[in-house]
Amino acid sequence: MTTTVNSDVLTERGEELRSYGQANEDLGKLNDATVDILRQSGVMKLLAPVEYGGTRAHPTEFAETVMKIASLDGAAGWVAGVVGVHPWELELMAPKLQEEIWGADDNTWVSSPYAPMGVVIPTDGGYRFTGHWQFSSGTDHAQWVILGAFIGDAEGKPLMPYESVHVVVPRADYTIVEDSWDVVGLRGTGSKDVIIKDVFVPEYRVINQADLFSGKVARDAGKTDPIHRIPFYSLFPLGLTSAVVGIAEGALHAHLDYQRDRMQVNGFKSVEDPYSMYAVSEAAGEIRASRSAVLDNISRIYDTAAAGREISLEQRAVGRRTQIQAAWRAVAAVDTILSRSGGNGLRMNNPIQRFWRDAHMGLAHAIHVPGPTYHAAVLTELGVEPPANLAAMV
Structure with missing residues (x-):
């Protein structure tokens, strides 16, 4: 059965998905209800072949959908960001393989x-x-x-x-x-x-x-759509970084919901504490800036591909730096949020701490290691081609 993309599902079942966050953590995998919501949302079809129910959507739509899911449950968002990219690669491979995977069930992950x-x-x-x-x-x-x-x-x-x-x-x-x-x-x-x-x-x-990585597979497969002219290391990290940013948004939502009626030990409401409110507002701005950077970056890369121009090594390296920096910036903001949540923010029944842990786990992925990519990016800006060990994930 073909499932079309349905963003209304995340509106209609968003709170249900949020409620499964602890259950998924306890289970050590996504529960069946969460998987059902992801399937109904169509997130896994956004970058999939149209022949198998996909839409070949603009990558910003994919990123925003992953962010939304991750803001409700970090684990669900991470799985959406990882598994959701794979159909893009598989469309470049043999039609016989695609039929084996999706011929009987185009919802196969x-x-x-x-x-x-x-x-x-x-x-x-x-x-x-x-x-x-x-x-x-x-x-x-x-x-x-x-x-x-x-x-x-x-x-x-x-x-x-x-x-x-x-x-x-x-x-x-x-x-x-x-x-x-x-x-x-x-x-x-x-x-x-x-x-x-x-x-x-x-x-x-x-x-x-x-x-x-060089684009030869896409050329040999005759894939000329802009989405298939985007380099692997511009698109694959998009799902992971989007999940981290979405997790940060989830932490902010949980914190604001918690702080709304919270009383501090000095007898004042948290909303009456100008220092705490300033810090949290600054963190919210950092998360919003991270979101904007990720979406603007992939839009520029997509536009370059759509115009038929080559995506240069400098654009790739600087784009990767933007993704990595956005993830680190968003997680630093989550640290600020947690530090303003008081001791109760670290109780295991408070979702703030789960988003905080999820954010740091996402940041630990190899795709978010800054050193080599930052070095490669500045070398390209200097007109120097970076050595292979620095450009390995560019």
Whole structure:
């Protein structure tokens, strides 16, 4: 059954979704009701092929939808941001693979991770595949997974120089490791380990990572839509950074709701404390600025692609810096909010602390590590091409 995008679902069922935040954390994955809301909202279809019920929406619509979901429940927003990007990549791959995934059910989810924690060994018609991966967000509700791997020799050792690929595998071929997701934040994402042991993968389910990053995969597939001319590391981080910004918005909402009638120990209402109100207002401005930066950045990149112009290395690097800085800025604002919430803000039944933990967990993702990308960005602004180790996620 095809599901069209329906933003009204998040309005009509938003408070229901918010109410599942603690339940998802306790469960260690999204509950079925949360998954139902995400499916009905159509967020996973925004970047999906139109042939399978998708809309190829403008990436700002995807980002804003992820922000909205994350503001209601951080874990749900994170899963939407991660899983929602995968159809964009899969549309660049073999039509036969797309039909395998979505032919019977175009609501099928595909999880990841991309880190090369496995090895593929070339064989007749494909590869033998083995590995152990961490951080497969939403994996309990997915029927396929995209995994990063190195190409190896006959003994399973990565060939030098390293050559990375993305490998797409059906649920029957991998094992989800239960109890492998015991973390401080984003517990409801169920980002568990997955294991593969000597599985055959046909060649059409594998793509070269360098070709994907360079745009060659899209060109070879004849994909000319602006969305497919956007570099991988401009679009993939968008879901993650949008989730972090949305989580910060959720923390702000929870704090304001809590402060509205809160009495301080000195007998005055919190709203009568000008210093606290100033700090929280400044934090709110920082979160709003982070949101604007993320949306403006991806809009500029999309507009460049839509105009048929090349997205330069400088634009990519500066854009990545903007994404990273937005995430750090938003989380710093959450720290300010929490520090003005009093001791009760840290009680486990207060959603403020859950948003705070989720925000920091999201910031810890490799995509939000600032050093190399910041260095690469300023080098491009100086007209110097950054070395490969600095530009790896640009």
